Amino acid sequence: MDRLAAMATFVRVVEQGSLSAAARSLPSSLTAVSRQISALEERLGTRLLLRTTRHLALTDDGRLFYERAKAILGEISEVEAALSRDGDQPAGRIRISAPTLMGRQLLAPLLAEFLRRHPSLSVDLLLVDREVDMIEEDVQLALRIGHLPDSAIVARKLGTVQMIVCGSPAYLARRGTPTVPGDLARHDCLLFSETPGVAEWRFADGTKSGRKIRMAGKLWVNSLEALVTAARDGAGLARAPSWQVARDLAAGSLARVLAEYERPPAPLHLLFQPSRPASRKTRAFVDYLAAQWRNASPFGNANEPIAITE
Known part of the structure; x- marks a missing residue:
């Protein structure tokens, strides 16, 4: 068995999603592809693929072998390219x-x-x-x-x-600007989380761990993009990465609050x-x-x- 060829066939099978699709793309016969995979599994002493008439799935060993085989084949291609005329x-x-x-x-x-x-x-x-x-x-x-x-x-x-707290000028005009972290209890806070419940925002207070503020959110979202959009539209205060809201801050569509209480970036x-x-x-x-x-x-x-x- 050509081990390298069998490895390449296995990677092709995984990426194509079936033995027949891999055979068509190589091109090769379905029988030859099936034999290569079987010989490879026999040599390794483990099942790499779970096959039915309609479905193909990787076993845990198959997933590990796929990742390693793909890396090895990629390294070989890179070496070949480096030694070719276009190796520069x-x-x-x-x-x-x-x-x-x-x-x-x-x-x-x-x-x-x-x-x-x-x-x-x-x-x-x-x-x-x-x-x-x-x-x-x-x-x-x-x-x-x-x-x-x-x-x-x-x-x-x-x-x-840097994680910063910000809100729209319209929201701050309507609800006021918090001056200390404790003021957040009186504000509509927009929280990023996969699971709504209770969240914590940390602020600097001179200690290593900082001060924790437990937040009962007005809105829970599992997307920072949606969270910042809601803040921009005046729904409340959001805490987001500085790079994400930099343009909004420069344009004035969001305003930074509690900057003196921010933890180190x-x-x-x-x-x-x-x-x-x-x-x-x-x-x-x-x-x-x-x-x-x-x-x-x-x-x-x-x-x-x-x-x-x-």
């Missing part, structure tokens, strides 16, 4: 993760131009509001908000994210896979991102430049 051009696939809203509003609009400049590259943009396992999920670059617990992580600081980092040296494709994306944000960063000035060191 970045090639291959970059898998990038980012928080959902940040990725949708700040990263996704940059990708069309990046791909136009680098036609041999492709991008997987994974938008998730959780910390990804960069090795397990084969993510080469990840945007992450917050302090990094592991000092060994390879990262570059892009800037900071959280850092935003770009993380790299610690197990791999910086590749040509990751350098290309980081250089592009740096150029796009050099004069108009949505996160303010970083403490260090966006760069990769060997």
Whole structure:
């Protein structure tokens, strides 16, 4: 059995969703594809796929093998591209993760131009509001908000994210402007949460943990975009990332309140896979991102430049 060919066939089956679709795209016969998958499972000593006449699903081992196989095949393609005539051009696939809203509003609009400049590259943009396992999920670059617990992580600081409380001028004219966090009890507060109930906003009070204010929201939303829209329309006060409401604040459609009680901003980092040296494709994306944000960063000035060191 050609192990590399079987691995490529397995990846194609998963991405096409069926053995027959994979056979048509290769092209190959359905019998040959089925035999390759069976031989691969026999060699590994485990089931990779659960197959019925109408459905195909990955087992846990199959999901792990798919992610690793896809990464290996991607690395092989990148090496081949580096040794070809066009090896001076970045090639291959970059898998990038980012928080959902940040990725949708700040990263996704940059990708069309990046791909136009680098036609041999492709991008997987994974938008998730959780910390990804960069090795397990084969993510080469990840945007992450917050302090990094592991000092060994390879990262570059892009800037900071400040959570601010804001409301529309019309709402503040109607209900008054809070001057201390305790005033929020008398205001309509708009809360971001997947599960309505009781939320807490933290404010600076000279201690490390800060002061907690329990909030009984007038409106609960699981989308920051919808939350800011409601605040802009005068529904109440919202707490949102500074980069998200920067234009509204500049335009005057939202006004910042309780600024003197804000907690220190959280850092935003770009993380790299610690197990791999910086590749040509990751350098290309980081250089592009740096150029796009050099004069108009949505996160303010970083403490260090966006760069990769060997």
